[in-house]
Amino acid sequence: MITGRLAPSPTGAQHLGNARTFLLAYWSVRRSGGSLRLRIEDVDSPRVKPWAAQQAIDDLQWLGIDWDGEPIVQTERLDLYHTALDQLIANNSVYPCTCSRKDIAEAASAPHESTFRGEGPVYPGTCSHWQSGDTLPPEGSFCWRFRARDATIEFDDLVLGRQSCNPAQTLGDFPVTQKTGSPSYQLAVVVDDADQVVTEIVRGDDLVASTFRQLDLINALGYEVPSYAHVPLVTGPDGRRLAKRHGDTRLSHFRERGVAPERIVGWAANSAGLIDTRGPVTATELISSFGWQQLNRNPVVVDDTEFAPPSTP
Numbered sequence: 001m002i003t004g005r006l007a008p009s010p011t012g013a014q015h016l017g018n019a020r021t022f023l024l025a026y027w028s029v030r031r032s033g034g035s036l037r038l039r040i041e042d043v044d045s046p047r048v049k050p051w052a053a054q055q056a057i058d059d060l061q062w063l064g065i066d067w068d069g070e071p072i073v074q075t076e077r078l079d080l081y082h083t084a085l086d087q088l089i090a091n092n093s094v095y096p097c098t099c100s101r102k103d104i105a106e107a108a109s110a111p112h113e114s115t116f117r118g119e120g121p122v123y124p125g126t127c128s129h130w131q132s133g134d135t136l137p138p139e140g141s142f143c144w145r146f147r148a149r150d151a152t153i154e155f156d157d158l159v160l161g162r163q164s165c166n167p168a169q170t171l172g173d174f175p176v177t178q179k180t181g182s183p184s185y186q187l188a189v190v191v192d193d194a195d196q197v198v199t200e201i202v203r204g205d206d207l208v209a210s211t212f213r214q215l216d217l218i219n220a221l222g223y224e225v226p227s228y229a230h231v232p233l234v235t236g237p238d239g240r241r242l243a244k245r246h247g248d249t250r251l252s253h254f255r256e257r258g259v260a261p262e263r264i265v266g267w268a269a270n271s272a273g274l275i276d277t278r279g280p281v282t283a284t285e286l287i288s289s290f291g292w293q294q295l296n297r298n299p300v301v302v303d304d305t306e307f308a309p310p311s312t313p
């Protein structure tokens, strides 16, 4: 039986692209009779907005998506991440790193950019000589950085097919905490997915690089590997990832303007290739139509005129 999850980050409003990903996760789990968990991913504290978690919950309910059990909130589970970190320290899988972003950019004579877009330079290994048991730098001056494996990692994505990468060569060692000691997204997600026994992860295809990092962490922590479905991103008419520049595509904006959620669901299902019309249709009505093999693999273009109210005479 599948266990899936919805994992909104309360760093801003949820938009049409998020709605589409949530609906696909929901349809896949409900089609299989599995269970769906909700998790608020709020460890990225400087960017977290106090109103955004409740708004994401309201958006999901408005779309007609339901989940099982109580939502979990990452900042209420810090002990769990610290226990996993201790395991990584004991394994010598991580080392304290005092480098700043600037140090990293300057350290390599020809900084080696990751081949994944937007992933920044590959860490040059400056602090990696540290071994478990060595003296630690002063508190607050270092993050814990994970030693990426120098081997090919592969997985079969439900949407993208077989993916492969050598994390050490392509992505480099990556932080699992910030200098403040709080866990990074990568560590928190892996610990939560294992703790919630998540077996299917549905998310945007901008996170494929993160998946290789997470597979590496899963291996170091001895967790079970889930299956992955990386779904095409929703872009604006200029082909760039949906953002403010494309107008207001926040779900709360449509909700406040009285747009029926069935129209958003119809758009999501139609753009995903699940139905031939744009609805209106409820999320529940579409459960039986879902199948990964039908999924449209191309990026989906949208703008804020998509759900404009009918013009009044």
Ligand code: GLU
Residues within 6 Å of the ligand: 007, 008, 009, 041, 189, 202, 203, 207
């Ligand atoms: N919290 C992330 C987001 O909202 C999703 C991360 C994940 O699915 O692992 O984009």
